[in-house]
Amino acid sequence: MRILLLIVFLSSYFFSPFLLLSQNREQAKVELLKERLKSATDDTNKVSLLYSISFEYKTIDPELGIKYGYESLELAKKLNWQEGIAKSYNSIGSNLYSIGELGDALGYFEKSLELNKQKKDKKEISKNLSNIGSIYYNLSNYSEALKYYQKALRISIEIGEKEGEADNNGNIGNIYSDLTNYNSALKYYNKALKLYEKTDNRRGIATILGNIGTAYMDSGQYDKALKKFEKALKLWELFGNKFGVAINLGNIANTYNYLLDYKLAMTYYEKALDINQEIGNKFGSAAIMGNLGGLYYHLTQDTTIRRLKESNSNVQLDKSYNLEKSIYFSEKAIEIASEIGSKDMLREFYGYLEKAYALKKNFKKAYIYQRKWIELRDSIFSIQKTKEIAKLEAVKQSQINEKEIKLRDLELIRKSNEQYVLILGFGGGAIMLLLVFFERRKSEKLLLNILPAKIAKRLKKNEKRIADRFENTAIIFLDIVGFTSYSKDTDPVKVVAVLNEIFTRFDSLTKEYGLEKIKTIGDCYMAAAGLPEPHPHPILSTAEFALKAQKLMQDYTTSDGYKLHFRIGIDAGPVVAGVIGERKFSYDLWGDAVNTASRMESTGIANEIQVTENFAKSLSEHSIICIERGEIEVKGKGVIKTYLLKDNQNQNR
Template structure:
């Protein structure tokens, strides 16, 4: 509806030129257009600027003075630059493109396409931006600078539109002209290429591109790009876990940054602190975080400031300083709530949950973790809403552009028709003047004819004015129709609402009447039955009291026996249903937890001091899922996980959950086991052997399943999540470490931690791997384990 109103407004505005901004014939000169344009350009009053530019557009358009109209459209596009709704800016920018397409040189066309493309790019309508940048890039006869500018923006638009391969092709075309590019242009081009490589996951090429930027920019007028390149090199190395190279790059960023590069130095200090924190060097990390904190505070960058507070809190925590850790976290909460930093607040709740867990306050830990999940889900919802809004915005822009094409085309036809009409009338006036001079000496009858002819001309003028008036009336009718359509829509919605309410009321009254009728029939039936039964008993007692008593005794005995049979069958059915319900509950929850849930209606979280947790995962699952149909993939996973369940049950373990192609199990809960580590390893080896045998049964050409298994032992918290759909789950650092055992293992191997190895007492053959780096865990002692 809003789009229709905007379109109607634009059409109405075009139809109302002659009424709202009537142009006198004396004003229709090039000098007047130029005067209005100059006055608008020099005016500091916005209203005057708008009026003069708009007047210049109208006069220039009516006399087909394209240069004046182009200048005024540029001014009006600039005037509407900061409007919240970009409709007016799009209207005049699109008109600039139309004029240049008809009359402009190749350079002027390229500049117009660039201007319209930037408008769409700023509004995040990347599809339309691509169209205009592509037209500018493909133009023949333009300068290298224009081609470069169009190519750079085309590359960026392809990236934002998730067409990274196309972006790389355009960048390659620009690079082929490298000899004609300046140093600044080469640096900007390499920066775009690096971003493309990053999106493609080609990280070595990305690093090489940033190093090229350092070589080009060093010792030149563009040395300010050197610290930026070093910072990006550090970020890529950090992403690849090349901690040493990342630290060196961030130090180079700080060393080469200028006094005005405060934000860059703050980011480098923050990233350096993250690396030191992951290496377990909390004190050194704290120095970097504090330095970054000072810089972000000077920049009033509250989001980065909150992130620094969170990391300072973690550094205090890992330095065994819980008081300062909580103080820093509270300061982060204050910033996040004051400035609405939802993503950072979610991270703070996750950290708070970890602190509560370390203090064995598991209820508070679970509450904080639920807050973290709630905020994260709300942020994902906001992202999806923003995506829908952008799609709607893009559709609206496309519809508006189509309407503008129609309006401009019709407007040009009207202007040309009006110009032809004026030319015809001017020619007729000239002929009339000549005839008047020739017939000045003729008879008065001829003069009367001349006067009659002039009257006809006046009548033609009046008809022209009536035509203009009719156009204005058409505009008013259009507005009235739009208003009536909106009122009809509202009335229809209200009628539908009223009809639904009346129908609901009628249904309610019918239900009540039906219930009353059934109740009356039941009472009447009971009364009749009681009366008949009373008369029957009375007569029967009088005639055959003894016989009736005897028969009544026999019937009562038989009725009791039948009722006993019915009760026994009902009890048996209830027992069967109860066994089914218990079976379904036991498929989801352990026996002890299920019993507690049935008895108390809820199950409290429990702390287990020593259990073993195992993870399995298939390497190359994405490739397998591409080669198999969805039905084949699910069938094979179901078959393997069913066998896993049998092996887990065989060793008295507990399956926790499956996540995609990952399978998680635990030993030692809910009932403690002294040999939980050994049982977990036996089950893991048997699962590994089953997968090897399963691969041998697959048809030739089918992808093989390559499994990794990891086991770690330690404390966990276990409990039930959910109200309607119960889920038994476990939490704690032991779970995270077990997951790292799996991800740090090798295909066909069972990888265990040093803690688990200590609990198996030489029962298995182990292969010491030494200390292996695990993500977010540092170096951990790891072993491969096999049967003796």
Template sequence: MRLLSICLFCIAWFWVSIVQAQTREIDSLKNVVARLGDDSSKVNTLIALSSQYLSTDLQEAIRYGGEAVSLAEQISYKKGEAYGYKAIGLGNITQGNFPEAAVQFEHSLAVFEEIGLKVGIANMLSNLGVVYFNGGDDSKAIDYYLRALKIAEEVDDKLRIATLMNNIGGVYNNKPATELKALDYFLRAIPIFKEVDNMAGMATASMNAGEIHMKQKQYDSASIFFKTSLAFFDNSIDATFPMTYLGEIRGKQHDFKGAYAYHEQAIRLAEKLDAKLELGQSIIGMAKTQALEGRVLPAIDTYMRAKTIVEGIAARKEQKETYEGLADLYARHGDFRSAYQYVALLASVKDSLYNEDNTTKIQQALFNFELGKKEAEIDLLTKDRALQKATIQRQRIANFATGITLCLLLLLLIGFYNRHQFTQRTNKIIKSERDRSKELLLNILPAETARELETNGHAQARFYDNATVLFADFKGFTSIARSRKPQELVAELNEYFIAFDDIVERFKLEKIKTIGDAYMCAGGIPTPDDTHPRHAIQAGLAMQQYITAKNVERAAKGLDTWELRIGIHVGPIVAGVVGKKKYAYDIWGDTVNIASRMESSSESGRVNISSTLYMMVQDHYNCTYRGKIYAKNIGEVDMYFVESGKTQIA
């Protein structure tokens, strides 16, 4: 143990020297930026500055990443652009802003794929896995990790292989049944990190191994792992994890003074760096130690502080821990109603986060709640019996009051009956209005979004990495509008849009909105699926067939005809609810803008698609290549007209 202490002291001294060197490195990089012109070297230096600030000032890290992206775009330096987006994403994920981090990593991934840099592709797939892991979606996280690992092994990127093994172990560590499998991944990662001389990676894998030893109550071994990793992390954001774990171990060993010292140190560091996820985890660690010491009310207050933070960043695993802790503490305090409230909140967290220990705690809280109700009923029954004895004695003295009492009871029963009838009528009206409101909400929003809005009072915006967007627009609508009375124009336009609504529903698409004579819908949202590219094209062809049939009818009656243009594109989007008083479900992103340009570059009676969509559906549809067509604000784009389908959609 004495030798270990000496080693840890040496490591800590070495790391302090590194931190001082890091400060000098930042100053040096700033001087370099000031001297460089607008070229690739300046982009790389800005990215290096962003990386240096990750452990000290997240806002500066994000700012320098943004400057790198802007300059890289100006000079068409794609590799620098990709790494700039990565730098912004790292700043946001460390800050706990997972949706924005996902968007930035997707931008980076798209550029890496464009230039074919496999090392960068594996890196971004790994980072996206981290985003979903921190957001509580283990199945999606493991999918990204395994895709990244396959590419990393192809290019023999040892650092990425070790990182992914560590991350995969983190997913397995979420379930008690797979903890040993997780430990195997961590221990496999450590020698690879050592081989590539990545001390931070070794420290992370060591910390994770320590966590498993802690769960198995091997506290001495766990402490060695945690102290080793803490010595390397020093005052960086990663240091909050071993600090919190060492605090929990001290608490389990009843060294509460030492435990609180570690917890307070972790909280101060997370607050200083504005790292919300780590701050929430550190506060939860403090609450666990307070609960272990038997300080129920302070522990509840601490959990409440953590609750505000982890709910704000949608950190599922941390929400689960917070709700579990509050349910248990309120039950111990005798406040079974509040305990049950947090049991109910716990049930709303994703099923993939539950394990047997959690289920046992929930059942115990429910049992305590029901037991509390039974005890209250017994107490009430005892009081009723005492009251009955006193009533009998009073009746012997005052029998003459019986008649008056009966009359009062009769009046009371009549009043209750009338109130019951009134309540039933009122509830019936309320139910009818509620059903109407729900039906109206479902007409405005997707069912999944409407349920979220009804349950939580708000709906979070969501990122979809693959969705198809269709725009339809009537050519020459302005001239048509001039020759129509307003009532006639709206009636005719309404007839077409109702038909489009039926077509969109038939092909499982989501109507987004109409803007004047333009109609917009999307596929693959809010529920992702694999058929939306073909469904969108099939819907576009059906719309054109409907317009053709209507024009034949109108021509036979001597009426002028309507001409429709359709454009479709596929790619990543962000979807969500906007507005405060009049809700509107909408979508945003470059994919929407490009789909709009596909429509404006189309021709009457045709379905115009982008080359991206063509590559996905070329085996299912006959298409005519149009060449490179200029699209406003985009430039020249390869476009195709869809002629007919080769196969039927299943």
């Protein structure tokens, strides 16, 4: 994973329904409202002052904002003023949202929505729906977020409320951006931009320019991204909004990092860091420090140093200096990320420190951070799975899932073909039957590229839920060591080409040895033997597959001269296999053997095949040699004995 993705978390703040105002202006407005509050009596006017103060505090001091919100709510209930109760609920929810208490915030937004529905206040209903959508967006429940944003958008258009229409177009754009559908994201962002320009909402313009820049950056259009970020930066500087300034400085740094202009990237990161620290933005500070830690680590790599020397770069190229800088910033980032509880950032930063300490030859600390990284990876695995399913569901609802479209097309082709056969009769039947045959062959091939043949057949028979237990299976993970470093400094097209070449080789081997390819996870390839069809020798075949893959890739060098190494992990045992969701999204495996095989890979040694004791014993009657590696600690297993797989030709190495 590229470290710079972290900065996207910052840009995603841009388009909540709570658009940022200048801190100075907000503070001045709060002071004016509080002055009026001093002479207010216990009437609806005082309620209005209290919930207005509460709402303004959401980006200044949310805890204080909650306090004023409760005061407003208490008085509104005492006066039985429904409008005041609804707006108090909304202001409390807004402040809870600001401090990340999303579950509680959702409850208050829903209460406000219920009251506004009773009053049939469409403008407030639209705001509530948008706020609820933002809760689901931050929970990565994209299907629900999209549903609420679209409802809010329809109401805004119906009542002619241009600000709400712009906000919700931007919010929908955010969902598409997260789903990496950048064309659709830009379509909605540009709609929002035009609406903000019509209403002369400069802060809205600044916000949406930043989001457009992020979409361009993530889709590799760096020159366009820089232009948008620089325009947004000038506007935020004009408003005196330091939060917006910091985000755009970070995104500009991000873009220069992608362009491999490390000197400019450092300059902008440091400016962003200074402002984030000044305004107390811990999330932003952690992200920027982590990005600096990763940047300095890349400056310790020989390929990076060689390229920068050839280009006469004025970046500091002292490896020891950059290594210490990488460790310093990564440790600072971890300190803050731990404080705010960001597991995603922690996992990324642990990875930096593991590599940095290994390069420093402090293997004890490298091992400590490797273990931390593995533990966090495992702990958030199910969360990521949930997010992936939610993303796919959102894609399905918005009809942008290409696989879904392909599967629907296959069904339409099948039905259409059947109709053609019935209608044509004997006259042109022979020709049409031939066409049908070839169409069906093409459809079958497309379907088999998505799912295993046996599973595809069951789905075609309308079997709704597919979940099977297999007692005798072997699971293998093959990971490319150091691929992140390679991809950081390599053209994305070339990176994909390298992965495609490697994984295509593995695909051929799965056919040769009778394994089933399950999926690829980044630069990791997962396969299994013994499912969905039984295999006479799953353990032996998987071992032979691993040894052949090892031999095939032992001297693998990319076209630009970068030598890649591979780490392989295997275990055997019972698993459950099935199709995720109701719409045939993917075929996956679950079970202790799956987790253990993954950990055999992650704790393994480059260019070696690490297997469990159980797997090694199962090979005792075959010519494959298993050399005891020793005992290692594995999460959920404790200390276990592992083995390295060798064939007869390699046993004396």
